Amino acid sequence: MPANPPAASPPESKRVMLATDLIPLGERALRGILDHVIAVGDEAETTYLEVKSSLDLGSRAGVAKIAKFLLGAANRRPHEAVRHFHGYAVLVIGAQKSSAPGVPRGVEAHELEDRLRPYLGPQFPAFEFGRIGIDAKNEVLFVIAQPPVEGQTIFPCHKSFQGDHRRDSLDDGAIYVRGASNTRPARAGEVLALVERSRGGGKPPIDLDVDIRGSIGRVDRLDEVLGRLYDFEEEKFAKRREPEQSSFASTSALLASSIPGGGRPPTAEERAERLEVWRSRKPTHIAQGRAHFIGVGLDGVGIEIVSRDRFIAKPQLIVTFHNCEAFDFLESDDTDYEKLVKPILRRRDLFGIDLAQDALQLTPPAYPVSWRNQGGDVEVVLTPESLRPNIPWTSDRDDYVILARDPQASAVSATWLLTEDGSDGITRGELQVTTADLIDAADLFKATFSPDR
Known part of the structure; x- marks a missing residue:
């Protein structure tokens, strides 16, 4: 007899129990579901959980099976669905009892959505995907259906598919529901129950919490300090000698750009021409220097949104900060005195490229944050894919820095409005945002541009 005999398998009732009082989103929750499937295999299947050990996601048959699950999950009754996973339903692909072989990596969510859409139709609710890597080539894929709600319409199948087995087929116009462990055509009573669901008064009203993360900045004497810096640049250029050693001037002199070395010095005529061009563009230079100063000197701002007890598909939230202005957020490594004060004579690298040239700012096409200065206000537009309940x-x-236009304001007002995809309704709200402590522009300059910062 071996020294350490293997433990006997526990009775079925003692095996891994699945906690269904959580929302099945995030790696921790999905790993718990995966562990349960590995422990019990197909016995894990219920009205809110389906398992496929393998599925060819590039084939019509594989896509049709996912579509069938989503149709059945969307046609559940809300009061029954909410008992588990807060109403969500999950399809696990690539797992079975005792193992998780996974499916090949590389499945793009948007490509799979495009293949599913002909079966689901244009008004089908949003759904999500989760992944857990198995090895370098394989992963377990999770398809997560949203909770059904009162007032939702019935979701019929929009395209037929004939599988090798009748149970895998889909019929255009058919209504599918989740049974105890599978998805099947609805019976008469189930269709009537879905009709009642569609008469349930529509979606519950939106209850939204909007909070600001970070601070609205306040800077005193900003225009005065910028004006002094530009005056110093012109004086230095004209006198070609060290300025008076005031504390402010010494800091400016220390950080000011050097006159380019090497090569033929500019003639008096060339110097006069460059000075005249610089003066003509001075308002633009100061505006650009101001944006750089605030972008590197102040902290960025974010917005937190919580939808209370309701899923919101493809929302657009517009937040307006009144009597404020916004600038691109810049990292401290981006600090550049020549972008704060445009030099009259600029340094160039070996190839003649302007060292102070602004870097190209690239934003991903689907990035959910945009902003602009609109009149005397800042308008921020947020477009997350969805807002999940709570x-x-x-x-x-x-992304951006916000500055109060009135340095003495201890708070600024903000208003917001939310629209939801597929709905004409608008939800509005307002809040007061406390501003940061007032800082003098000279102190901010020293803290930001000092070599010892």
Whole structure:
């Protein structure tokens, strides 16, 4: 007899129990579901959970099976669905009892959505995907259906598919529902129940919490300090000698750009011409220097949104900060004195390229944050893919910086409005945002541009 005999398998009732009082989103929740499937295999299948050990996601048959699950999940009754996973339903692809072989990596969510859409139709609710890597080539894929709600229409199949087995086929116009462990055509009573669901008064009203993450900045004497810096640049150019050693001037002199070395010095006529061009563009230079100063000197701002007890598909939230202005957020490594004060004579690298040339700012096409200065206000537009019930969605704090136009304002007002895809309704709200402590522009200059910062 071996020294350490293997433990006997526990009775079925003692095996891994699946916690269904959580929302099945995020790696921790999905790993719990995967562990349960590996422990019990097909016995894990219920009205809210389906398992496929393997599926060719590039084939029509594989796509049709996913579509059938989603149709059945969308045609559940809300009061029954909410008992598990807060109403969500999950299809696990690439797992079975005792193992998780996975499916090949590389399945793009948007490509799979495009293949599913002909079966689901244009008004079908949003759904999500999750992944857990198995090895370098394979992963377990999770298709997550949203909770059904009262007032939703019935979701029929929009395209036929004939599989090798009748149970795998789809019929155009058929209504599918989730049974105890499979998806099947609806019976008469189930169709009538879905008709009642569609009469349930529509979606519940939107209850939204909007909070600001970060601070609205306040800077005193900003125009005065910028004006002094530009005056110093012109004086230095004209006198070609060190300025008076005031504390402010010494800091400016320390950080000011050097006159380019090497090559023929500019003639007096060339110097006069360059000075005249610089003066003519001075308002533009100061505006650009101001944006750089605030972008590197102040902290960024983000917005947190929480939808209370309701899923919102493809929302658009517009937040307006009144009597404020916004600038691109810049990292401290982007600090450049020549972008703060445009030099009259600029340094160039070996190839003649302007060292102070602004870097090209690229934003991904589907990025969910945009902003603009509109009149005397800042308008921020957020377009997340969805808002999940009671789960915060927060924008990053490295997109923009907001400055109060009135340095003495201890708070600024903000208003917001939300629209939802497929709905004409508008939800509105307002809030007061406390501003940051007032900082003098000279102190901010020293803190930001000092070599010892």
